[in-house]
Amino acid sequence: MTAQIIDGKAQAEALRAAVAGEVARLKADHGFVPGLAVVLVGEDPASKVYVSSKAKQTVEVGMNSIEHKLDVATTEADLLALIGKLNADPAVDGILVQLPLPKHIDSAKVLEAIAPEKDVDGFHVVNVGKLATGQWSLVPCTPYGSMILLRATLGKLAGKEAVVVGRSNIVGKPMAQLLLKANCTVTIAHSRTQDLPAVCRRADILVAAVGIPEFVKGDWVKPGATVIDVGINRVPAPEKGEGKTKLVGDVDYAAAAEVAGAITPVPGGVGPMTIATLLGNTLIAACQRRGLAAPAYFAEIDRDLFR
Numbered sequence: 001m002t003a004q005i006i007d008g009k010a011q012a013e014a015l016r017a018a019v020a021g022e023v024a025r026l027k028a029d030h031g032f033v034p035g036l037a038v039v040l041v042g043e044d045p046a047s048k049v050y051v052s053s054k055a056k057q058t059v060e061v062g063m064n065s066i067e068h069k070l071d072v073a074t075t076e077a078d079l080l081a082l083i084g085k086l087n088a089d090p091a092v093d094g095i096l097v098q099l100p101l102p103k104h105i106d107s108a109k110v111l112e113a114i115a116p117e118k119d120v121d122g123f124h125v126v127n128v129g130k131l132a133t134g135q136w137s138l139v140p141c142t143p144y145g146s147m148i149l150l151r152a153t154l155g156k157l158a159g160k161e162a163v164v165v166g167r168s169n170i171v172g173k174p175m176a177q178l179l180l181k182a183n184c185t186v187t188i189a190h191s192r193t194q195d196l197p198a199v200c201r202r203a204d205i206l207v208a209a210v211g212i213p214e215f216v217k218g219d220w221v222k223p224g225a226t227v228i229d230v231g232i233n234r235v236p237a238p239e240k241g242e243g244k245t246k247l248v249g250d251v252d253y254a255a256a257a258e259v260a261g262a263i264t265p266v267p268g269g270v271g272p273m274t275i276a277t278l279l280g281n282t283l284i285a286a287c288q289r290r291g292l293a294a295p296a297y298f299a300e301i302d303r304d305l306f307r
């Protein structure tokens with residue numbers, strides 16, 4: 001058996017087209033253009049690629065992109081001052097501070113400084129708390145995108161056995177919250193889990209978010225399961241030539257695809273959805289802040305996922 005490959009690239013394109021349509025409608029009917037501010041501190045090459053890709057796609061859907069590229073030696077106080085300015089700027093609807101930040105900056109402090117209504121990453125404790133208590137909130141982009149892929153692949157998720165491997169604040173925990181909200185039976189597994197392969201084999205929905213290349217093996221996957229691979233790991237690829245690299249996920253893709261019912265590839269799976277949902281969150285934040293109803297397309301996604 002060979003798994004259905006879940007086409008995150010195509011789904012992300014569809015989502016971006018819907019965002020572009022809503023942006024045009026807001027401009028025509030309400031006379032404003034949503035703006036997304038992205039802050040990058042330092043020169044991490046992967047972060048630079050992601051940030052320029054975000055800026056490019058922001059402009060492609062018709063929104064304003066405000067980029068702040070700061071020196072690696074930027075102080076925490078200077079970064080907090082910039083966030084204060086962006087919070088107060090009416091042209092800024094969403095603020096994203098690219099992680100990881102340099103070691104001398106306290107990320108938690110920085111994330112808490114972002115106005116919750118502009119927190120398009122959904123990382124602020126106010127948004128985390130709202131999600132955990134069933135209140136409306138901005139939802140972290142990667143888990144949100146993963147949920148949209150699951151819904152498109154499986155239909156209703158209620159009653160399914162879901163195992164999330166990884167307990168980070170940016171993926172594992174919010175992913176578990178969203179699966180729970182969609183009425184799955186949810187297990188969060190991690191590095192201290194006893195007999196991790198056996199726990200994974202229970203899953204109808206297996207989400208790998210550990211940040212270790214090809215960590216989840218083929219025989220950890222229940223036959224027919226849906227596998228969501230959140231990992232983006234750059235590894236050496238000597239088979240492509242001296243000094244070459246490639247991207248792999250947190251799942252041993254070739255082996256898992258023999259067993260799974262459906263699986264996300266890396267690249268072309270969850271990654272593109274992360275940027276599309278970021279743009280969606282910016283649109284939602286822009287509407288919310290102006291007292292406008294959530295765009296129909298997103299209201300429908302939420303109804304679909306959580307009712």
Ligand SMILES: Nc1nc(=O)c2c([nH]1)NC[C@@H]1CN(c3ccc(C(=O)N[C@@H](CCC(=O)O)C(=O)O)cc3)C=[N+]21
Pocket residue numbers: 049050096097098099100121141142232247266267268269270271272273274275
């Ligand atoms: N505050 C914050 N919010 C984030 O959402 C955030 C962050 N910090 N720091 C880094 C991670 C990583 N991330 C990705 C987004 C898109 C792709 C993506 O589009 N990947 C493509 C390929 C990319 C490539 O070829 O390098 C794919 O999987 O097909 C990957 C990774 C967002 N992150």
